[in-house]
Amino acid sequence: MNQIICTVDVALLTLAEDGLKVGLLRREREPFKSVAALPGGYIHQESDNDARDAARRVLMDKAGIDPPYLEQLATFSGPARDPRGWSVSIAYYALVPAQLLEQAGERGMTLASADHPPQLPFDHRAIVAAAVARLRSKSQYSSLPCHLAGETFTLPQLQKVYETLMNEPLNKVSFRRKMTEMDMLDPVEGRLESAGAHRPAQVYRLKAAFRDELQLLERGL
Amino acid sequence: MNQIICTVDVALLTLAEDGLKVGLLRREREPFKSVAALPGGYIHQESDNDARDAARRVLMDKAGIDPPYLEQLATFSGPARDPRGWSVSIAYYALVPAQLLEQAGERGMTLASADHPPQLPFDHRAIVAAAVARLRSKSQYSSLPCHLAGETFTLPQLQKVYETLMNEPLNKVSFRRKMTEMDMLDPVEGRLESAGAHRPAQVYRLKAAFRDELQLLERGL
DNA sequence: TGAATAGTGTCTGTAAGACAATATTCC
DNA sequence: GGAATATTGTCTTACAGACACTATTCA
Known part of the structure; x- marks a missing residue:
C-alpha cells in the first residue's frame, strides 16, 4: 500500500x-x-x-x-x-x-x-x-517580536523591530506605555550607547516567564 | 518499515x-x-x-x-x-x-x-x-462567532453568542457600533419577534463575502 | 395602557497620539 | 556648549462604556 x-x-x-x-x-x-x-x-x-x-x-x-x-x-x-x-x-x-x-x-x-x-x-x-x-x-498584539530583537535590546531598538514587522511608524510614548504595561522586560545593569554622541539607552531583556510564553495585549499595538 | x-x-x-x-x-x-x-x-x-x-x-x-x-x-x-x-x-x-x-x-x-x-x-x-x-x-476580535448564530439572527441574539463565548457581558451600544463598523451584516426584509410582547428585532444575515473569510477588528470586541 | 425588549442619543472616563520639554552622552 | 538621541510630561482627540430616552410590539 x-x-x-x-x-x-x-x-x-x-x-x-x-x-x-x-x-x-x-x-x-x-x-x-x-x-x-x-x-x-x-x-x-x-x-x-x-x-x-x-x-x-x-x-x-x-x-x-x-x-x-x-x-x-x-x-x-x-x-x-x-x-x-x-x-x-x-x-x-x-x-x-x-x-x-x-x-x-x-x-x-x-x-x-x-x-x-x-x-x-x-x-x-x-x-x-x-x-x-x-x-x-x-506582532499586533503580543510580545512575539521580542524574539527577533536578540537576547538584550533597548526600547528604541525594539520599537524599530515592531515598526519593521508592522510596516508602520509607531508612537514613541504609546509604545513605551504598552511595554511598561506588558511588564515583560527586565532592565539590565549598565547602559548602551548607540551610534555615539547622545544619551545612551537602557538595555533590557525579556523576563524569564516570557521566553517561552507570549504576553498578550488587550488592545493591540 | x-x-x-x-x-x-x-x-x-x-x-x-x-x-x-x-x-x-x-x-x-x-x-x-x-x-x-x-x-x-x-x-x-x-x-x-x-x-x-x-x-x-x-x-x-x-x-x-x-x-x-x-x-x-x-x-x-x-x-x-x-x-x-x-x-x-x-x-x-x-x-x-x-x-x-x-x-x-x-x-x-x-x-x-x-x-x-x-x-x-x-x-x-x-x-x-x-x-x-x-x-x-x-471571538475577541473577529466575526467568527457569527457562524454559531445560524443562517439569520438578530443583533441581540448575536450579542448573546459573543457574550457566551467571551464569558462576559458586553455593552450594547459598543457592540452595535462594532457590528456597524465591521459592515458584514445584511438586514433581511421583515422582522422577528422574540418571546412575545415587545418590539421585534431586525433580522440579519452574514454578507456573502464573510461566509468563508473572517472580518477582523482593529481593536477587539 | 403597561410590560417588555429593540434601537438610539448623549455624556463621561480612559487610552492613544501629538507635541514638547528635559536628560545624558560625546565631541 | 552643541548635536544627537533617550526618556518623560502634558495636552488633545478618539473611542468604549454608562445611562437614559424613544420605538414597537403584544396582551
Missing part, C-alpha cells in the same frame, strides 16, 4: 537591515537536490517524540540552530506538493535574532526576502507566506 | 442553551470501538485532495454535516497518542449552528460540554481544549 510521506519544514525568520528574511538551505538529496529550500526532513519515529521534536532536530542537525522561539504554523498536505507522492508537511516557524544566524551562514544557510521569496520547491512559498502572515498578525 | 498513521479529527462546536458543546460519535472500529470520540478517520490518498478534504468527507460521511465554517486547528503527533503506533492527526474545528446538529443527532451524534469534556480516547481532550481556546481567542 502506498504510504503517506510525513515531513516537517521550518520557516526560519530573522530581521536584517533590509527587512524580514527567511533562511534557506540547499537540499542534500532528491527530490530537488541542491536546490535552496526550507530546512526540513522526515519525521523519525524512533527518535522523535512528536513533530516539534522533529523540527528542533532538523534545525539543529542541518543548521546548528537551537531557536529561542519555535511554534507550529500549519500542516500542508496533498497528492501534488511532493513529487514522491501524497505527503503531509507539518510546518513550523522559528524566530531567531540576526546574530544567531551568522553561525548558520557557515553551514551554508542563505537568507532570502521573506516578503518576496524566490522560487522554492514543494509549496515552500506558501509556507513562508503563512509564516510571515502569522508573525505580522501576532 | 513501520509507517506513520495519518488521520484527521474534527472538533465540531456548537452553542446550546447551556453553553458551548462539542459533537461526539461512538467509534465504529478499533481502537476504542464504540467509545464516544471526535469524528475522525484516515486520510484517503485516492480521494482526498488534502487534509481539509478529508475532514469534510469525514463530517459528511459520519455525521451528514457540511459545516459552514471549517478551519485547520493544529496537528497532534507522537508515538503514544494512538495505540496503533506513531501517528499524526491533523485536527480541524468546525462551527455549526445548533439547528444543523439536530439532523446529526439522528445519526448518533451526542453533545458534550466543550469546556469540561468527558474522558475521551487518544488526545481528543487536548484537541477540544485547543479548539475552544482558538474559538474564544478569535
Whole structure:
C-alpha cells in the first residue's frame, strides 16, 4: 500500500537591515537536490517524540540552530506538493535574532526576502507566506517580536523591530506605555550607547516567564 | 518499515442553551470501538485532495454535516497518542449552528460540554481544549462567532453568542457600533419577534463575502 | 395602557497620539 | 556648549462604556 510521506519544514525568520528574511538551505538529496529550500526532513519515529521534536532536530542537525522561539504554523498536505507522492508537511516557524544566524551562514544557510521569496520547491512559498502572515498578525498584539530583537535590546531598538514587522511608524510614548504595561522586560545593569554622541539607552531583556510564553495585549499595538 | 498513521479529527462546536458543546460519535472500529470520540478517520490518498478534504468527507460521511465554517486547528503527533503506533492527526474545528446538529443527532451524534469534556480516547481532550481556546481567542476580535448564530439572527441574539463565548457581558451600544463598523451584516426584509410582547428585532444575515473569510477588528470586541 | 425588549442619543472616563520639554552622552 | 538621541510630561482627540430616552410590539 502506498504510504503517506510525513515531513516537517521550518520557516526560519530573522530581521536584517533590509527587512524580514527567511533562511534557506540547499537540499542534500532528491527530490530537488541542491536546490535552496526550507530546512526540513522526515519525521523519525524512533527518535522523535512528536513533530516539534522533529523540527528542533532538523534545525539543529542541518543548521546548528537551537531557536529561542519555535511554534507550529500549519500542516500542508496533498497528492501534488511532493513529487514522491501524497505527503503531509507539518510546518513550523522559528524566530531567531540576526546574530544567531551568522553561525548558520557557515553551514551554508542563505537568507532570502521573506516578503518576496524566490522560487522554492514543494509549496515552500506558501509556507513562508503563512509564516510571515502569522508573525505580522501576532506582532499586533503580543510580545512575539521580542524574539527577533536578540537576547538584550533597548526600547528604541525594539520599537524599530515592531515598526519593521508592522510596516508602520509607531508612537514613541504609546509604545513605551504598552511595554511598561506588558511588564515583560527586565532592565539590565549598565547602559548602551548607540551610534555615539547622545544619551545612551537602557538595555533590557525579556523576563524569564516570557521566553517561552507570549504576553498578550488587550488592545493591540 | 513501520509507517506513520495519518488521520484527521474534527472538533465540531456548537452553542446550546447551556453553553458551548462539542459533537461526539461512538467509534465504529478499533481502537476504542464504540467509545464516544471526535469524528475522525484516515486520510484517503485516492480521494482526498488534502487534509481539509478529508475532514469534510469525514463530517459528511459520519455525521451528514457540511459545516459552514471549517478551519485547520493544529496537528497532534507522537508515538503514544494512538495505540496503533506513531501517528499524526491533523485536527480541524468546525462551527455549526445548533439547528444543523439536530439532523446529526439522528445519526448518533451526542453533545458534550466543550469546556469540561468527558474522558475521551487518544488526545481528543487536548484537541477540544485547543479548539475552544482558538474559538474564544478569535471571538475577541473577529466575526467568527457569527457562524454559531445560524443562517439569520438578530443583533441581540448575536450579542448573546459573543457574550457566551467571551464569558462576559458586553455593552450594547459598543457592540452595535462594532457590528456597524465591521459592515458584514445584511438586514433581511421583515422582522422577528422574540418571546412575545415587545418590539421585534431586525433580522440579519452574514454578507456573502464573510461566509468563508473572517472580518477582523482593529481593536477587539 | 403597561410590560417588555429593540434601537438610539448623549455624556463621561480612559487610552492613544501629538507635541514638547528635559536628560545624558560625546565631541 | 552643541548635536544627537533617550526618556518623560502634558495636552488633545478618539473611542468604549454608562445611562437614559424613544420605538414597537403584544396582551
